[in-house]
Amino acid sequence: MDFSLNSDQQMLQSTLSEFARRELAPSYGKRDAEVDLPRDLILQLGQMGLLAPTVGQAVGGQDLDHVSLGIAHEEIARGDFNAAYVMMLAALAGTIVAEHGDDRQRAAFLPEICAGRALPGLAVTEPGRGSDAAHVTMSARREGDEYILNGEKTSISFASFADTALVMARTGAVEAGARGVSAFYVDLHCAGVSRTRFADLGTRAVGRGQLFFDSVRVPAANRIGPEGGGFAEVMQGFDFSRALIALMCIGAAEQSLEETCQYVSERQAFGGSLARFEGVSFPLAEASVRLRAARLLCYESLWRKDQGLPHTAEAAGCKWLGPELAVEVLHQCLLLHGHLGFSRDLPHQQRMRDVIGLEIGDGTAQIMKLVVARGLLGAVSRPY
Numbered sequence: 001m002d003f004s005l006n007s008d009q010q011m012l013q014s015t016l017s018e019f020a021r022r023e024l025a026p027s028y029g030k031r032d033a034e035v036d037l038p039r040d041l042i043l044q045l046g047q048m049g050l051l052a053p054t055v056g057q058a059v060g061g062q063d064l065d066h067v068s069l070g071i072a073h074e075e076i077a078r079g080d081f082n083a084a085y086v087m088m089l090a091a092l093a094g095t096i097v098a099e100h101g102d103d104r105q106r107a108a109f110l111p112e113i114c115a116g117r118a119l120p121g122l123a124v125t126e127p128g129r130g131s132d133a134a135h136v137t138m139s140a141r142r143e144g145d146e147y148i149l150n151g152e153k154t155s156i157s158f159a160s161f162a163d164t165a166l167v168m169a170r171t172g173a174v175e176a177g178a179r180g181v182s183a184f185y186v187d188l189h190c191a192g193v194s195r196t197r198f199a200d201l202g203t204r205a206v207g208r209g210q211l212f213f214d215s216v217r218v219p220a221a222n223r224i225g226p227e228g229g230g231f232a233e234v235m236q237g238f239d240f241s242r243a244l245i246a247l248m249c250i251g252a253a254e255q256s257l258e259e260t261c262q263y264v265s266e267r268q269a270f271g272g273s274l275a276r277f278e279g280v281s282f283p284l285a286e287a288s289v290r291l292r293a294a295r296l297l298c299y300e301s302l303w304r305k306d307q308g309l310p311h312t313a314e315a316a317g318c319k320w321l322g323p324e325l326a327v328e329v330l331h332q333c334l335l336l337h338g339h340l341g342f343s344r345d346l347p348h349q350q351r352m353r354d355v356i357g358l359e360i361g362d363g364t365a366q367i368m369k370l371v372v373a374r375g376l377l378g379a380v381s382r383p384y
């Protein structure tokens with residue numbers, strides 16, 4: 001067993017750590033307004049090779065391994081959770097196109113995603129279907145060389161300014177469940193698409209909102225994977241992004257932990273440093289060990305992806321544990337700053353609000369535990 005990073009990974013980690021500290025962290029607070037993440041920043045992430053970097057170089061990627069991708073998410077989230085959020089969705093959409101698209105789709109869509117010129121969203125959730133995502137009702141009706149999309153997607157990250165989206169829509173009967181759902185790569189600037197933006201608690205720069213599709217014409221050539229294979233084939237196997245989400249949350253918490261260790265060391269009370277008291281140092285020691293354990297689980301899941309090993313239950317475990325633990329740690333860090341922690345001037349509250357969103361997005365803890373239970377107990381644990 002070898003827990004060390006190779007020299008390329010060490011270089012990536014130190015370069016991104018410096019970038020996050022110097023360029024992202026100072027303006028993270030400014031991005032806590034209901035304003036879209038600046039396009040320049042997204043283009044910069046593209047120029048740095050951070051958008052969908054695991055796809056091949058021939059289509060704009062870097063052929064990067066998934067452990068390195070995880071390192072990148074953790075480090076960037078330390079500086080700005082929203083920037084890492086762009087990377088996570090680009091990685092997810094890019095990998096789906098790379099692995100399930102045809103040559104034309106790879107050549108047309110991936111260079112745009114990797115460069116940051118096409119910000120992709122993933123549109124699954126509907127007003128009536130969230131956790132029960134395989135039963136989406138939005139319709140895609142075939143008409144010649146096109147599909148006509150009608151319906152509403154809600155709670156979509158980047159809805160307010162994404163350029164494209166992988167949209168899950170029903171091409172088969174409702175009774176067919178997941179087997180009747182197809183995936184489409186849709187240009188969101190085309191006729192018939194309209195959007196809203198929610199007033200969110202956190203990740204405000206992500207512009208979560210609704211997408212409305214009113215007779216939107218999508219070329220049949222933009223269907224990713226087989227008709228009726230949107231869920232069963234395209235979405236399954238993309239568990240690795242759950243480990244990325246967990247690492248984003250862990251990165252945010254690690255940053256607050258580091259800042260809190262410094263604060264309690266310097267803060268004087270009762271004749272010396274606050275760090276002398278176990279009531280102060282133990283929560284930090286516990287946070288450090290727990291974060292390390294969760295982080296290792298994430299890296300193991302990504303390593304399994306790189307090895308071509310199953311990692312569904314592992315990644316679901318990361319997605320449950322990482323955000324939940326990060327919220328607990330961030331809360332503790334906020335409290336250990338005393339009255340200062342309650343102010344918007346310090347970033348702990350923003351990080352905590354940002355992370356809470358991803359306790360829900362991409363599946364809640366309950367749904368992740370169902371996935372883990374299925375791995376543990378098999379089909380007998382299926383409630384439906």
Ligand SMILES: Cc1cc2nc3c(=O)[nH]c(=O)nc-3n(C[C@H](O)[C@H](O)[C@H](O)COP(=O)(O)OP(=O)(O)OC[C@H]3O[C@@H](n4cnc5c(N)ncnc54)[C@H](O)[C@@H]3O)c2cc1C
Nearest residue numbers: 122123124125130131155156157357360361362363364366
């Ligand atoms: C910040 C954020 C970003 C998001 N981004 C996207 C996005 O980009 N694209 C997208 O498609 N969606 C996105 N979502 C939507 C998200 O995936 C759904 O909100 C989530 O899957 C839960 O669905 P729901 O809100 O309909 O809750 P419901 O499914 O109605 O669940 C409500 C509650 O019941 C629990 N519950 C449901 N079913 C079960 C069960 N079988 N057993 C036990 N408990 C259960 C849930 O855990 C939850 O606590 C985002 C959500 C958030 C908050």
